[in-house]
Amino acid sequence: MGHVSVVEHRAAVEELLGAGTAEPVTLDRHAAGRRIAADLVAADDLPRFDASAMDGYAVCPGMPDQLSYPVVGDVPAGSAPGFALRPGEAARIMTGARVPEGAVAVVPVERTDASPTGPAPSRVTLGVEPAPGQHVRRRGEDVTAGTVIATAGSTVTPALIALGRSAGCTTVEVHVPTRVAVIATGAELAPPDADPGAGGIHESNSDMVAALAEAAGCEVRRVEVCSDEPDELRALLDVLDTDPEVDLVVTTGGVSAGAYEVVRQVCEPLASFAFVHLAMQPGGPQGLGRYGSTPVICLPGTPVGAFVAFHVLVRPALDRRHGEPGARPGHAAYVGRTRRTRTGRVQFVTSVLHDDGTVSSPDARHLTALAAANCLVEVPEGVDQLIEGDVVVVHPV
Numbered sequence: 168m169g170h171v172s173v174v175e176h177r178a179a180v181e182e183l184l185g186a187g188t189a190e191p192v193t194l195d196r197h198a199a200g201r202r203i204a205a206d207l208v209a210a211d212d213l214p215r216f217d218a219s220a221m222d223g224y225a226v227c228p229g230m231p232d233q234l235s236y237p238v239v240g241d242v243p244a245g246s247a248p249g250f251a252l253r254p255g256e257a258a259r260i261m262t263g264a265r266v267p268e269g270a271v272a273v274v275p276v277e278r279t280d281a282s283p284t285g286p287a288p289s290r291v292t293l294g295v296e297p298a299p300g301q302h303v304r305r306r307g308e309d310v311t312a313g314t315v316i317a318t319a320g321s322t323v324t325p326a327l328i329a330l331g332r333s334a335g336c337t338t339v340e341v342h343v344p345t346r347v348a349v350i351a352t353g354a355e356l357a358p359p360d361a362d363p364g365a366g367g368i369h370e371s372n373s374d375m376v377a378a379l380a381e382a383a384g385c386e387v388r389r390v391e392v393c394s395d396e397p398d399e400l401r402a403l404l405d406v407l408d409t410d411p412e413v414d415l416v417v418t419t420g421g422v423s424a425g426a427y428e429v430v431r432q433v434c435e436p437l438a439s440f441a442f443v444h445l446a447m448q449p450g451g452p453q454g455l456g457r458y459g460s461t462p463v464i465c466l467p468g469t470p471v472g473a474f475v476a477f478h479v480l481v482r483p484a485l486d487r488r489h490g491e492p493g494a495r496p497g498h499a500a501y502v503g504r505t506r507r508t509r510t511g512r513v514q515f516v517t518s519v520l521h522d523d524g525t526v527s528s529p530d531a532r533h534l535t536a537l538a539a540a541n542c543l544v545e546v547p548e549g550v551d552q553l554i555e556g557d558v559v560v561v562h563p564v
Protein backbone atom coordinates (compact mmCIF):
# COMPACT_ATOMS: atom_id res chain seq x y z
CA MET A 168 0.00 0.00 0.00
CA GLY A 169 1.39 3.36 -0.98
CA HIS A 170 1.00 6.55 1.02
CA VAL A 171 -1.21 9.06 -0.65
CA SER A 172 -2.85 12.24 0.64
CA VAL A 173 -6.58 12.84 0.68
CA VAL A 174 -6.16 15.57 -1.94
CA GLU A 175 -4.17 13.28 -4.24
CA HIS A 176 -6.64 10.43 -3.91
CA ARG A 177 -9.59 12.73 -4.52
CA ALA A 178 -7.88 13.89 -7.72
CA ALA A 179 -7.28 10.27 -8.73
CA VAL A 180 -10.99 9.51 -8.26
CA GLU A 181 -11.85 12.54 -10.41
CA GLU A 182 -9.50 11.38 -13.11
CA LEU A 183 -10.88 7.84 -13.01
CA LEU A 184 -14.48 9.02 -13.32
CA GLY A 185 -13.68 11.60 -15.98
CA ALA A 186 -16.01 14.20 -17.37
CA GLY A 187 -19.71 13.54 -17.55
CA THR A 188 -21.92 13.73 -20.61
CA ALA A 189 -24.98 15.76 -21.49
CA GLU A 190 -28.24 14.89 -23.26
CA PRO A 191 -31.26 16.78 -24.52
CA VAL A 192 -34.46 15.97 -22.66
CA THR A 193 -38.02 17.12 -23.18
CA LEU A 194 -38.74 20.25 -21.18
CA ASP A 195 -41.54 18.72 -19.15
CA ARG A 196 -42.15 17.81 -15.52
CA HIS A 197 -39.71 14.91 -15.75
CA ALA A 198 -36.89 17.40 -16.39
CA ALA A 199 -37.52 19.17 -13.06
CA GLY A 200 -34.47 18.96 -10.83
CA ARG A 201 -32.06 18.17 -13.70
CA ARG A 202 -28.86 20.23 -13.91
CA ILE A 203 -28.63 22.26 -17.11
CA ALA A 204 -25.53 21.61 -19.25
CA ALA A 205 -25.96 24.28 -21.93
CA ASP A 206 -27.60 27.71 -21.81
CA LEU A 207 -31.31 27.49 -22.57
CA VAL A 208 -32.33 30.08 -25.17
CA ALA A 209 -35.86 31.37 -25.76
CA ALA A 210 -37.15 30.05 -29.08
CA ASP A 211 -39.99 32.56 -29.30
CA ASP A 212 -40.97 35.97 -28.02
CA LEU A 213 -42.97 36.00 -24.82
CA PRO A 214 -45.70 37.15 -25.17
CA ARG A 215 -45.76 35.95 -28.78
CA PHE A 216 -47.88 38.97 -29.76
CA ASP A 217 -49.36 42.07 -28.21
CA ALA A 218 -51.99 40.51 -25.96
CA SER A 219 -54.79 41.75 -23.79
CA ALA A 220 -54.29 41.42 -20.03
CA MET A 221 -58.00 41.89 -19.33
CA ASP A 222 -61.43 40.87 -20.53
CA GLY A 223 -62.76 44.13 -21.96
CA TYR A 224 -62.52 46.42 -24.95
CA ALA A 225 -59.55 47.27 -27.13
CA VAL A 226 -59.88 50.87 -28.21
CA CYS A 227 -58.33 53.24 -30.69
CA PRO A 228 -59.42 56.71 -29.55
CA GLY A 229 -60.27 59.07 -32.38
CA MET A 230 -59.82 62.06 -30.08
CA PRO A 231 -58.28 62.42 -26.60
CA ASP A 232 -61.47 62.32 -24.53
CA GLN A 233 -63.53 59.85 -26.58
CA LEU A 234 -65.63 57.61 -24.32
CA SER A 235 -68.26 56.15 -26.67
CA TYR A 236 -67.18 53.72 -29.39
CA PRO A 237 -68.71 51.56 -32.09
CA VAL A 238 -67.75 47.92 -31.48
CA VAL A 239 -66.40 46.59 -34.78
CA GLY A 240 -65.26 43.11 -33.75
CA ASP A 241 -65.02 40.43 -31.09
CA VAL A 242 -61.70 38.70 -30.30
CA PRO A 243 -61.78 35.53 -28.18
CA ALA A 244 -58.48 34.07 -26.92
CA GLY A 245 -56.79 31.87 -29.51
CA SER A 246 -58.13 33.78 -32.50
CA ALA A 247 -56.25 36.13 -34.79
CA PRO A 248 -58.25 39.33 -35.33
CA GLY A 249 -58.74 39.66 -39.07
CA PHE A 250 -59.19 43.42 -38.88
CA ALA A 251 -57.41 46.56 -37.68
CA LEU A 252 -58.98 49.21 -35.45
CA ARG A 253 -59.30 52.59 -37.06
CA PRO A 254 -59.37 55.80 -35.00
CA GLY A 255 -62.60 56.01 -33.05
CA GLU A 256 -63.25 52.21 -33.05
CA ALA A 257 -63.31 49.52 -30.35
CA ALA A 258 -63.41 45.71 -30.32
CA ARG A 259 -64.44 43.35 -27.56
CA ILE A 260 -61.44 41.29 -26.47
CA MET A 261 -60.72 38.52 -23.97
CA THR A 262 -57.70 38.06 -21.67
CA GLY A 263 -54.77 36.54 -23.60
CA ALA A 264 -56.24 37.36 -27.02
CA ARG A 265 -54.13 39.05 -29.65
CA VAL A 266 -55.01 42.76 -29.75
CA PRO A 267 -56.01 44.03 -33.19
CA GLU A 268 -53.66 46.31 -35.08
CA GLY A 269 -54.36 49.90 -34.17
CA ALA A 270 -55.45 49.20 -30.58
CA VAL A 271 -54.00 51.73 -28.17
CA ALA A 272 -55.26 50.31 -24.88
CA VAL A 273 -57.63 47.81 -23.32
CA VAL A 274 -60.39 48.87 -20.92
CA PRO A 275 -61.66 46.18 -18.52
CA VAL A 276 -65.32 45.33 -19.05
CA GLU A 277 -66.10 46.47 -15.48
CA ARG A 278 -65.08 49.98 -16.54
CA THR A 279 -67.66 50.06 -19.35
CA ASP A 280 -71.44 50.00 -19.66
CA ALA A 281 -71.29 46.60 -21.42
CA SER A 282 -72.45 43.29 -20.01
CA PRO A 283 -69.57 40.87 -19.43
CA THR A 284 -71.57 38.02 -21.04
CA GLY A 285 -73.69 37.55 -24.13
CA PRO A 286 -72.98 38.74 -27.63
CA ALA A 287 -70.78 41.77 -28.19
CA PRO A 288 -72.80 45.02 -28.15
CA SER A 289 -72.80 47.34 -31.17
CA ARG A 290 -71.55 50.26 -29.02
CA VAL A 291 -69.67 50.59 -25.74
CA THR A 292 -69.21 53.54 -23.43
CA LEU A 293 -66.14 53.71 -21.24
CA GLY A 294 -66.29 54.87 -17.62
CA VAL A 295 -62.68 56.06 -17.78
CA GLU A 296 -60.34 57.45 -20.37
CA PRO A 297 -57.69 54.79 -21.02
CA ALA A 298 -53.99 55.50 -20.72
CA PRO A 299 -52.07 54.43 -23.83
CA GLY A 300 -50.72 50.89 -23.49
CA GLN A 301 -52.95 50.12 -20.52
CA HIS A 302 -53.66 46.39 -20.07
CA VAL A 303 -51.74 45.44 -23.19
CA ARG A 304 -48.89 42.94 -22.72
CA ARG A 305 -46.43 43.87 -25.44
CA ARG A 306 -44.86 41.23 -27.66
CA GLY A 307 -41.51 40.13 -26.15
CA GLU A 308 -41.92 42.28 -23.02
CA ASP A 309 -41.19 39.23 -20.83
CA VAL A 310 -38.45 37.75 -23.01
CA THR A 311 -37.41 38.02 -26.65
CA ALA A 312 -36.45 35.07 -28.86
CA GLY A 313 -32.72 34.32 -28.64
CA THR A 314 -32.36 35.48 -25.04
CA VAL A 315 -30.67 33.12 -22.56
CA ILE A 316 -33.36 32.19 -20.04
CA ALA A 317 -31.31 29.71 -17.97
CA THR A 318 -27.57 29.36 -17.80
CA ALA A 319 -25.53 26.17 -17.77
CA GLY A 320 -25.14 25.03 -14.19
CA SER A 321 -28.59 26.06 -13.06
CA THR A 322 -31.43 23.66 -12.36
CA VAL A 323 -34.68 22.97 -14.14
CA THR A 324 -37.36 24.29 -11.79
CA PRO A 325 -41.14 24.30 -12.16
CA ALA A 326 -40.92 28.04 -12.88
CA LEU A 327 -38.33 27.45 -15.60
CA ILE A 328 -40.61 24.86 -17.19
CA ALA A 329 -43.28 27.59 -17.35
CA LEU A 330 -40.86 30.18 -18.75
CA GLY A 331 -39.15 27.84 -21.23
CA ARG A 332 -42.34 26.29 -22.52
CA SER A 333 -43.99 29.72 -22.81
CA ALA A 334 -40.97 30.86 -24.81
CA GLY A 335 -41.35 27.91 -27.20
CA CYS A 336 -38.52 25.70 -25.90
CA THR A 337 -39.22 21.99 -26.26
CA THR A 338 -35.98 20.48 -24.98
CA VAL A 339 -33.23 21.33 -22.54
CA GLU A 340 -29.65 20.03 -22.47
CA VAL A 341 -28.94 18.44 -19.08
CA HIS A 342 -26.14 16.50 -17.43
CA VAL A 343 -26.50 12.73 -17.59
CA PRO A 344 -26.58 11.00 -14.21
CA THR A 345 -23.71 8.62 -13.57
CA ARG A 346 -25.05 5.04 -13.58
CA VAL A 347 -23.74 3.24 -10.57
CA ALA A 348 -23.61 -0.33 -9.33
CA VAL A 349 -22.88 -0.97 -5.65
CA ILE A 350 -21.34 -4.17 -4.30
CA ALA A 351 -21.04 -4.70 -0.56
CA THR A 352 -18.60 -7.50 0.19
CA GLY A 353 -18.19 -9.69 3.24
CA ALA A 354 -18.86 -13.28 4.29
CA GLU A 355 -20.55 -12.02 7.45
CA LEU A 356 -23.24 -9.97 5.74
CA ALA A 357 -26.85 -11.06 6.09
CA PRO A 358 -29.62 -9.41 4.05
CA PRO A 359 -32.32 -7.59 6.02
CA ASP A 360 -34.74 -10.49 5.91
CA ALA A 361 -32.22 -13.17 6.98
CA ASP A 362 -31.01 -14.32 10.38
CA PRO A 363 -27.33 -13.29 10.59
CA GLY A 364 -26.51 -16.33 12.73
CA ALA A 365 -23.80 -16.46 15.38
CA GLY A 366 -21.03 -14.55 13.56
CA GLY A 367 -22.98 -12.64 10.99
CA ILE A 368 -24.18 -9.05 10.98
CA HIS A 369 -27.05 -7.12 9.47
CA GLU A 370 -25.83 -5.76 6.14
CA SER A 371 -26.21 -1.99 5.73
CA ASN A 372 -23.55 -0.53 3.44
CA SER A 373 -25.14 -1.51 0.15
CA ASP A 374 -28.22 0.63 0.53
CA MET A 375 -26.40 3.39 2.42
CA VAL A 376 -23.94 3.81 -0.47
CA ALA A 377 -26.73 3.46 -3.03
CA ALA A 378 -28.67 6.21 -1.25
CA LEU A 379 -25.58 8.41 -1.09
CA ALA A 380 -25.08 7.88 -4.84
CA GLU A 381 -28.68 8.80 -5.54
CA ALA A 382 -28.37 11.88 -3.35
CA ALA A 383 -25.35 12.79 -5.51
CA GLY A 384 -27.53 12.66 -8.63
CA CYS A 385 -26.55 9.14 -9.77
CA GLU A 386 -28.85 6.48 -11.10
CA VAL A 387 -28.30 3.31 -9.13
CA ARG A 388 -28.58 0.37 -11.53
CA ARG A 389 -27.64 -2.52 -9.27
CA VAL A 390 -27.15 -3.14 -5.58
CA GLU A 391 -25.39 -6.39 -4.76
CA VAL A 392 -24.06 -8.18 -1.73
CA CYS A 393 -21.18 -10.55 -2.35
CA SER A 394 -19.38 -13.09 -0.18
CA ASP A 395 -15.62 -13.19 0.37
CA GLU A 396 -15.26 -15.70 -2.51
CA PRO A 397 -13.02 -14.14 -5.17
CA ASP A 398 -14.77 -16.08 -7.93
CA GLU A 399 -18.13 -14.69 -6.90
CA LEU A 400 -16.86 -11.11 -6.96
CA ARG A 401 -15.05 -11.71 -10.26
CA ALA A 402 -18.23 -13.08 -11.84
CA LEU A 403 -20.17 -10.06 -10.62
CA LEU A 404 -17.59 -7.60 -11.91
CA ASP A 405 -17.46 -9.44 -15.27
CA VAL A 406 -21.20 -8.95 -15.66
CA LEU A 407 -21.08 -5.30 -14.64
CA ASP A 408 -18.16 -4.60 -16.96
CA THR A 409 -20.15 -5.84 -19.96
CA ASP A 410 -23.25 -3.89 -18.92
CA PRO A 411 -23.27 -0.72 -21.03
CA GLU A 412 -25.58 0.87 -18.49
CA VAL A 413 -23.03 0.87 -15.67
CA ASP A 414 -20.53 3.75 -15.59
CA LEU A 415 -19.10 3.12 -12.16
CA VAL A 416 -18.90 0.33 -9.59
CA VAL A 417 -18.52 1.20 -5.90
CA THR A 418 -17.53 -1.63 -3.58
CA THR A 419 -17.36 -1.69 0.20
CA GLY A 420 -15.24 -3.89 2.43
CA GLY A 421 -12.41 -6.24 1.69
CA VAL A 422 -9.67 -3.63 1.30
CA SER A 423 -7.64 -3.73 4.52
CA ALA A 424 -4.92 -6.10 5.67
CA GLY A 425 -6.81 -9.28 6.62
CA ALA A 426 -6.61 -12.76 5.18
CA TYR A 427 -9.92 -12.59 3.31
CA GLU A 428 -9.87 -9.20 1.61
CA VAL A 429 -11.86 -10.18 -1.43
CA VAL A 430 -11.75 -6.83 -3.22
CA ARG A 431 -7.99 -6.61 -2.92
CA GLN A 432 -7.54 -10.24 -3.88
CA VAL A 433 -9.51 -9.78 -7.08
CA CYS A 434 -8.46 -6.26 -8.06
CA GLU A 435 -4.96 -5.66 -6.75
CA PRO A 436 -3.34 -7.95 -9.36
CA LEU A 437 -4.92 -5.86 -12.11
CA ALA A 438 -2.47 -3.33 -13.49
CA SER A 439 -4.75 -0.31 -13.24
CA PHE A 440 -5.59 -0.78 -9.55
CA ALA A 441 -3.99 0.99 -6.62
CA PHE A 442 -4.77 0.25 -2.99
CA VAL A 443 -3.68 2.83 -0.45
CA HIS A 444 -4.13 3.70 3.19
CA LEU A 445 -4.83 7.41 3.22
CA ALA A 446 -3.73 9.53 6.16
CA MET A 447 -7.40 10.01 6.91
CA GLN A 448 -9.72 8.72 9.57
CA PRO A 449 -12.23 7.20 9.24
CA GLY A 450 -12.20 5.75 5.75
CA GLY A 451 -8.42 5.33 5.43
CA PRO A 452 -8.13 2.13 3.37
CA GLN A 453 -9.03 2.82 -0.25
CA GLY A 454 -8.69 1.36 -3.69
CA LEU A 455 -9.43 2.40 -7.23
CA GLY A 456 -8.86 1.26 -10.77
CA ARG A 457 -10.56 -0.21 -13.81
CA TYR A 458 -12.02 -3.67 -13.99
CA GLY A 459 -11.94 -4.20 -17.74
CA SER A 460 -13.03 -0.76 -18.85
CA THR A 461 -15.28 0.00 -15.87
CA PRO A 462 -14.11 2.40 -13.15
CA VAL A 463 -14.24 0.79 -9.72
CA ILE A 464 -13.91 2.65 -6.43
CA CYS A 465 -13.26 0.51 -3.39
CA LEU A 466 -14.41 1.93 -0.07
CA PRO A 467 -13.68 0.39 3.32
CA GLY A 468 -16.24 -1.84 4.97
CA THR A 469 -16.92 0.02 8.19
CA PRO A 470 -20.18 1.88 7.55
CA VAL A 471 -18.89 5.18 9.00
CA GLY A 472 -15.66 4.84 7.01
CA ALA A 473 -17.59 4.12 3.80
CA PHE A 474 -19.90 7.08 4.42
CA VAL A 475 -17.09 9.53 5.11
CA ALA A 476 -14.97 8.26 2.21
CA PHE A 477 -17.91 8.62 -0.16
CA HIS A 478 -18.42 12.22 0.94
CA VAL A 479 -14.80 13.26 1.00
CA LEU A 480 -13.47 11.37 -2.01
CA VAL A 481 -16.27 10.31 -4.35
CA ARG A 482 -18.95 12.98 -4.06
CA PRO A 483 -16.73 15.80 -5.41
CA ALA A 484 -15.97 13.80 -8.57
CA LEU A 485 -19.66 13.02 -9.06
CA ASP A 486 -20.57 16.67 -8.54
CA ARG A 487 -18.06 17.65 -11.19
CA ARG A 488 -19.46 15.10 -13.66
CA HIS A 489 -22.97 16.30 -12.98
CA GLY A 490 -22.18 20.02 -13.26
CA GLU A 491 -23.07 20.47 -9.59
CA PRO A 492 -21.31 23.28 -7.75
CA GLY A 493 -20.98 20.96 -4.74
CA ALA A 494 -21.42 21.82 -1.10
CA ARG A 495 -18.83 24.36 -0.03
CA PRO A 496 -17.00 23.78 3.22
CA GLY A 497 -17.64 26.48 5.80
CA HIS A 498 -16.15 27.58 9.09
CA ALA A 499 -17.71 27.35 12.52
CA ALA A 500 -16.72 27.84 16.14
CA TYR A 501 -16.36 24.56 17.99
CA VAL A 502 -18.38 24.32 21.21
CA GLY A 503 -18.57 21.61 23.82
CA ARG A 504 -16.09 19.55 25.71
CA THR A 505 -12.45 19.35 24.71
CA ARG A 506 -12.04 16.46 22.34
CA ARG A 507 -8.77 14.62 21.78
CA THR A 508 -7.92 13.85 18.18
CA ARG A 509 -5.13 11.79 16.67
CA THR A 510 -2.31 13.50 14.87
CA GLY A 511 -0.72 12.19 11.68
CA ARG A 512 -4.00 11.96 9.77
CA VAL A 513 -6.84 14.20 8.72
CA GLN A 514 -9.88 13.36 10.75
CA PHE A 515 -13.48 13.86 9.76
CA VAL A 516 -15.56 14.04 12.91
CA THR A 517 -19.30 13.47 12.63
CA SER A 518 -20.73 16.69 14.07
CA VAL A 519 -23.76 18.93 14.39
CA LEU A 520 -23.77 22.44 12.96
CA HIS A 521 -26.22 24.54 14.99
CA ASP A 522 -28.47 27.38 13.86
CA ASP A 523 -26.28 29.89 15.73
CA GLY A 524 -23.28 28.92 13.57
CA THR A 525 -21.47 26.92 16.22
CA VAL A 526 -20.59 23.27 15.78
CA SER A 527 -20.39 20.48 18.31
CA SER A 528 -19.25 16.89 18.10
CA PRO A 529 -21.40 14.91 20.52
CA ASP A 530 -19.52 12.14 22.21
CA ALA A 531 -21.75 9.52 20.66
CA ARG A 532 -20.29 6.49 18.99
CA HIS A 533 -20.05 5.48 15.39
CA LEU A 534 -23.36 5.11 13.58
CA THR A 535 -25.39 6.87 16.28
CA ALA A 536 -23.23 9.96 15.84
CA LEU A 537 -23.32 9.63 12.06
CA ALA A 538 -27.11 9.42 12.03
CA ALA A 539 -27.32 12.55 14.20
CA ALA A 540 -24.72 14.49 12.21
CA ASN A 541 -25.37 17.18 9.62
CA CYS A 542 -21.71 17.87 8.93
CA LEU A 543 -18.17 16.57 9.22
CA VAL A 544 -15.60 18.66 11.06
CA GLU A 545 -12.23 18.39 9.32
CA VAL A 546 -9.39 18.22 11.82
CA PRO A 547 -5.99 18.72 10.15
CA GLU A 548 -3.19 16.18 10.55
CA GLY A 549 -1.21 18.18 13.10
CA VAL A 550 -4.06 18.96 15.51
CA ASP A 551 -4.38 16.81 18.64
CA GLN A 552 -7.48 18.33 20.24
CA LEU A 553 -10.55 20.40 19.64
CA ILE A 554 -11.14 23.12 22.24
CA GLU A 555 -14.19 25.31 22.65
CA GLY A 556 -13.75 28.41 20.50
CA ASP A 557 -11.55 26.73 17.88
CA VAL A 558 -12.57 27.76 14.38
CA VAL A 559 -12.92 24.55 12.39
CA VAL A 560 -13.63 23.59 8.79
CA VAL A 561 -17.10 22.12 8.37
CA HIS A 562 -18.34 19.98 5.47
CA PRO A 563 -22.12 19.70 5.22
CA VAL A 564 -23.37 16.13 4.67
Ligand SMILES: Nc1nc2c(c(=O)[nH]1)N[C@H]1C(S)=C(S)[C@@H](COP(=O)(O)OP(=O)(O)OC[C@H]3O[C@@H](n4cnc5c(N)ncnc54)[C@H](O)[C@@H]3O)O[C@H]1N2
Binds near residue numbers: 352368452467
Ligand atom coordinates in the same frame (compact mmCIF):
# COMPACT_ATOMS: atom_id res chain seq x y z
N1 LIG B 1 -4.40 -5.01 10.36
C1 LIG B 1 -5.16 -4.02 9.95
N2 LIG B 1 -6.48 -4.12 10.11
C2 LIG B 1 -7.27 -3.10 9.71
C3 LIG B 1 -6.71 -1.95 9.14
C4 LIG B 1 -5.33 -1.89 8.97
O1 LIG B 1 -4.77 -0.92 8.46
N3 LIG B 1 -4.60 -2.95 9.38
N4 LIG B 1 -7.55 -0.92 8.81
C5 LIG B 1 -8.77 -0.80 9.58
C6 LIG B 1 -9.60 0.19 9.02
S1 LIG B 1 -9.18 1.79 9.32
C7 LIG B 1 -10.74 -0.10 8.35
S2 LIG B 1 -11.79 1.15 7.80
C8 LIG B 1 -11.16 -1.47 8.06
C9 LIG B 1 -11.49 -1.64 6.59
O2 LIG B 1 -11.66 -2.95 6.37
P1 LIG B 1 -12.29 -3.55 5.09
O3 LIG B 1 -12.57 -2.54 4.09
O4 LIG B 1 -11.48 -4.68 4.67
O5 LIG B 1 -13.72 -3.98 5.61
P2 LIG B 1 -14.17 -5.31 6.30
O6 LIG B 1 -13.06 -5.90 7.03
O7 LIG B 1 -14.86 -6.10 5.27
O8 LIG B 1 -15.23 -4.73 7.30
C10 LIG B 1 -14.91 -3.84 8.30
C11 LIG B 1 -16.06 -3.74 9.29
O9 LIG B 1 -17.22 -3.25 8.66
C12 LIG B 1 -18.28 -4.19 8.72
N5 LIG B 1 -18.96 -4.20 7.44
C13 LIG B 1 -18.38 -4.51 6.29
N6 LIG B 1 -19.27 -4.45 5.30
C14 LIG B 1 -20.43 -4.11 5.84
C15 LIG B 1 -21.74 -3.93 5.32
N7 LIG B 1 -21.99 -4.07 4.02
N8 LIG B 1 -22.73 -3.59 6.15
C16 LIG B 1 -22.47 -3.43 7.47
N9 LIG B 1 -21.26 -3.58 8.04
C17 LIG B 1 -20.25 -3.95 7.23
C18 LIG B 1 -17.60 -5.49 8.96
O10 LIG B 1 -18.44 -6.44 9.52
C19 LIG B 1 -16.45 -5.10 9.85
O11 LIG B 1 -16.89 -4.95 11.18
O12 LIG B 1 -10.13 -2.36 8.39
C20 LIG B 1 -9.51 -2.13 9.65
N10 LIG B 1 -8.61 -3.20 9.89
Ligand code: MOO
Binds near residue numbers: 448
Ligand atom coordinates in the same frame (compact mmCIF):
# COMPACT_ATOMS: atom_id res chain seq x y z
O1 MOO C 1 -10.46 4.17 8.25
MO1 MOO C 1 -11.33 3.04 9.16
O2 MOO C 1 -12.15 2.37 10.52
O3 MOO C 1 -11.01 4.28 10.44
O4 MOO C 1 -12.87 3.67 8.49
